Amino acid sequence: MDRKCDHRKHIISVLVENQPGALARIIELFSSRGYNIESLNVGHTEDPTISRITMVAKGDEHTIEQIVKQLRRIIDVFKVRDLTDKKKLDRELLIVRINVETPEKKEEVMRLVEIFGAQVVDVSKDTYTVELTGDEEQVDAFLELIKPMGIREMARTGRVAMVRALHGETFGEQKE
Amino acid sequence: MKLSGAEILLRALELEGVEKIFGYPGGAVLDIYDRLPFTPLKHYLTRHEQGAAHAADGYARVTGKVGVCFATSGPGATNLVTGLATAQIDSVPVVAFTGNVPTFMIGNDAFQEVDTVGITRPITKHNFLVKDVKDLADTVKKAFHIARTGRPGVVLVDLPKDVTRELTDFFEEEYKTPVQIRSYKPVLKGHPGQIKRAAKAIASAERPILYIGGGVVSSGASDLVVKMAEVANIPMAATLMGLTAVPGNHPFFLGMLGMHGTYAANMAIQESDLIIAIGARFDDRVTGKLSEFAPNAKVIHIDIDSAEIGKNRHADIPIVGDAKLVMEELLPEVEKQVAKNREFYAAREKWILKVRSWKERYPLWYEPSDRVIKPQFVIEKIWEVTKGEAIITTDVGQHQMWVAQYYKFRFPRQLVTSGGLGTMGFGVPAAIGAKVGRPDKTVFCISGDGSFQMNMQEIVTAVHYNIPIKVAIINNGFLGMVRQWQGIFYQKNYSQVHLDVQPDFVKLVEAMGGVGLRATKPAEVEAVLKEAMAIDDRPVVIDFIVDREEDVFPMVPPGGALHEMILPNYGKKKEKKAV
Ligand SMILES: Cc1ncc(C[n+]2csc(CCOP(=O)(O)OP(=O)(O)O)c2C)c(N)n1
Ligand SMILES: [Mg+2]
Numbered sequence: 001m002d003r004k005c006d007h008r009k010h011i012i013s014v015l016v017e018n019q020p021g022a023l024a025r026i027i028e029l030f031s032s033r034g035y036n037i038e039s040l041n042v043g044h045t046e047d048p049t050i051s052r053i054t055m056v057a058k059g060d061e062h063t064i065e066q067i068v069k070q071l072r073r074i075i076d077v078f079k080v081r082d083l084t085d086k087k088k089l090d091r092e093l094l095i096v097r098i099n100v101e102t103p104e105k106k107e108e109v110m111r112l113v114e115i116f117g118a119q120v121v122d123v124s125k126d127t128y129t130v131e132l133t134g135d136e137e138q139v140d141a142f143l144e145l146i147k148p149m150g151i152r153e154m155a156r157t158g159r160v161a162m163v164r165a166l167h168g169e170t171f172g173e174q175k176e
Numbered sequence: 177m178k179l180s181g182a183e184i185l186l187r188a189l190e191l192e193g194v195e196k197i198f199g200y201p202g203g204a205v206l207d208i209y210d211r212l213p214f215t216p217l218k219h220y221l222t223r224h225e226q227g228a229a230h231a232a233d234g235y236a237r238v239t240g241k242v243g244v245c246f247a248t249s250g251p252g253a254t255n256l257v258t259g260l261a262t263a264q265i266d267s268v269p270v271v272a273f274t275g276n277v278p279t280f281m282i283g284n285d286a287f288q289e290v291d292t293v294g295i296t297r298p299i300t301k302h303n304f305l306v307k308d309v310k311d312l313a314d315t316v317k318k319a320f321h322i323a324r325t326g327r328p329g330v331v332l333v334d335l336p337k338d339v340t341r342e343l344t345d346f347f348e349e350e351y352k353t354p355v356q357i358r359s360y361k362p363v364l365k366g367h368p369g370q371i372k373r374a375a376k377a378i379a380s381a382e383r384p385i386l387y388i389g390g391g392v393v394s395s396g397a398s399d400l401v402v403k404m405a406e407v408a409n410i411p412m413a414a415t416l417m418g419l420t421a422v423p424g425n426h427p428f429f430l431g432m433l434g435m436h437g438t439y440a441a442n443m444a445i446q447e448s449d450l451i452i453a454i455g456a457r458f459d460d461r462v463t464g465k466l467s468e469f470a471p472n473a474k475v476i477h478i479d480i481d482s483a484e485i486g487k488n489r490h491a492d493i494p495i496v497g498d499a500k501l502v503m504e505e506l507l508p509e510v511e512k513q514v515a516k517n518r519e520f521y522a523a524r525e526k527w528i529l530k531v532r533s534w535k536e537r538y539p540l541w542y543e544p545s546d547r548v549i550k551p552q553f554v555i556e557k558i559w560e561v562t563k564g565e566a567i568i569t570t571d572v573g574q575h576q577m578w579v580a581q582y583y584k585f586r587f588p589r590q591l592v593t594s595g596g597l598g599t600m601g602f603g604v605p606a607a608i609g610a611k612v613g614r615p616d617k618t619v620f621c622i623s624g625d626g627s628f629q630m631n632m633q634e635i636v637t638a639v640h641y642n643i644p645i646k647v648a649i650i651n652n653g654f655l656g657m658v659r660q661w662q663g664i665f666y667q668k669n670y671s672q673v674h675l676d677v678q679p680d681f682v683k684l685v686e687a688m689g690g691v692g693l694r695a696t697k698p699a700e701v702e703a704v705l706k707e708a709m710a711i712d713d714r715p716v717v718i719d720f721i722v723d724r725e726e727d728v729f730p731m732v733p734p735g736g737a738l739h740e741m742i743l744p745n746y747g748k749k750k751e752k753k754a755v
Contacts, residue, residue: 069483075302
């Protein structure tokens with residue numbers, strides 16, 4: 001088997017029946033077959049009986065192809081699509097509490113908040129809590145810059161994504 | 177009219193065409209068992225829930241219908257687990273119903289509560305927990321549909337006790353309408369373009385080989401595949417699960433491939449330039465060292481499960497679809513291509529001759545004896561006495577491999593064996609299910625002394641219902657297959673494989689109400705088999721005391737490539753046994 005060795009991050013979007021067993025099967029698939037998930041995000045779609053799961057998984061092309069096929073086998077799964085190379089909207093929400101004990105730090109955080117289009121959503125004597133929405137790179141870059149100031153606590157949602165509405169294309173590919 | 181959940185379940189089973197159920201009652205399924213006697217459904221009380229699952233599995237494998245089993249909550253459900261996993265990995269359609277504690281107690285660690293759907297999720301194609309009696313009929317309908325369509329498999333339906341007690345409306349006409357599962361639409365027809373490409377590749381290959389798996393048997397494609405081999409001059413090799421697709425004596429048939437496959441089958445695969453894999457999944461027991469498996473071959477892979485295609489071996493021409501439906505399209509295409517290109521016969525003649533020479537030079541072989549019973553000899557004799565027409569079930573171990581090698585099957589679904597999971601204890605209960613499904617056939621379970629002891633209580637079930645199965649215990653006083661590995665790869669350090677302490681199987685079976693027989697010398701084998709064949713109202717178990725340290729050959733050592741087989745010691749051979 002000629003397995004290509006580039007381990008890229010893939011973003012996979014799954015439409016699934018909104019049922020507890022469905023999510024359990026998807027998560028178990030990853031553990032039982034030894035695939036790694038970086039993040040996984042679930043929420044319902046415009047149709048409340050259908051959920052969209054967006055997951056980020058790392059692996060070579062062969063592994064990702066297997067993940068997609070194994071996901072399609074699950075009875076409750078409607079559609080699976082690897083969005084990695086598609087034109088897509090791809091966002092993540094970050095909430096981070098940053099140490100700002102000094103006026104210089106306060107100023108620096110505010111500057112970064114402005115540049116990144118983030119928002120300060122909570123304030124205490126010595127912390128700012130910032131909310132940022134962006135693609136993964138933006139979120140990573142922001143974190144990199146504020147790290148030296150001291151991060152108290154943070155939460156990331158993991159990515160959610162949707163194909164861009166080019167040429168009337170929506171979710172596309174039927175379950176095979 | 178309002179019916180209880182239990183009544184709805186049983187009525188739905190009837191509407192699904194279910195006739196036989198294998199099961200075991202308990203507190204959580206009392207309401208179901210209370211109504212059961214008032215239905216035409218025939219229930220077999222096995223002596224262990226594992227037996228019920230294997231019997232349902234055996235029934236399904238020989239009939240092609242869905243097998244059904246019942247168990248109570250907690251320990252009943254966990255006892256089913258091995259049986260369900262065995263069926264699932266071999267793609268056998270089984271629907272299991274388990275009771276559970278009432279819905280309001282779920283999650284409370286109530287008496288005999290386990291998370292049955294959680295435990296069985298990884299070993300089922302799908303499973304359901306029914307929380308409202310109003311969903312019950314629809315769920316049963318979906319369960320059968322999922323089990324029998326696409327790649328067949330196991331579906332479990334967990335029924336809390338209150339769901340089986342509560343009343344609701346049941347509309348038979350509505351039940352009979354087609355199932356709608358919006359997220360489940362298996363692809364059955366192959367892609368026409370791919371089928372054309374496959375036909376061209378088949379007609380132009382020089383050294384093609386058919387690699388036939390269990391999917392050929394279960395989809396009913398056997399005749400079409402054999403026809404294609406004949407039309408296009410292609411040698412055939414089969415997996416353990418696919419063995420019965422081809423008549424054992426077919427001149428193009430090389431037997432089983434893989435770890436204990438024949439020399440000819442393994443060499444033909446290794447030297448082929450085109451593998452036509454149908455309903456097979458390139459399992460590690462088949463391929464040996466994957467990176468050295470058939471290094472020069474292109475692969476056509478036909479399978480109903482797209483996830484199997486390209487999983488272990490890259491497919492040059494993948495075709496997703498039901499083996500039979502694909503073969504119906506592919507065969508005429510191949511006929512067309514072959515008619516166009518007459519020259520290929522000449523090229524292929526060389527290949528056929530080469531494959532034949534392998535078959536003749538390195539046949540299956542064992543050293544015969546008139547002193548001790550050779551296990552292979554017992555299997556040959558069973559074949560003779562049953563005229564090759566018996567349904568054979570096996571357990572797991574050396575005896576299973578000797579069955580695969582020495583019993584020449586005549587028709588599809590004739591072999592019932594645990595291929596994927598390799599479950600010791602499968603043979604006896606599976607034979608019960610097989611005999612219930614095919615009462616017209618002799619059903620012979622070929623077991624080992626170790627395996628038999630894993631579910632021997634099911635002999636009582638066979639006695640209870642006068643199910644006249646035959647069991648041959650190939651008694652080598654060892655966990656033979658494990659001993660063989662310890663012998664070859666662990667310097668004969670035999671650790672925990674001696675079965676010197678054993679029940680007297682003859683007395684044991686007699687005590688259970690069956691007939692016990694024994695043979696200790698080669699000269700007794702035929703007579704004892706004939707005696708067994710004459711009994712048709714009770715199970716018979718024959719204890720064959722065989723050569724203790726016979727090994728199964730050929731053998732591909734673990735991690736080795738298919739052509740690196742250890743062969744039998746032909747050097748000493750007195751008499752050559754042809755395949
Ligand atoms: C339930 C289970 N436990 C353990 C094994 C591992 N195993 C494979 S073959 C074998 C020996 C089987 O012994 P026996 O039934 O006497 O058959 P023989 O090999 O001697 O013909 C064992 C222990 C298994 N396959 N299944
Ligand atoms: Mg043994």
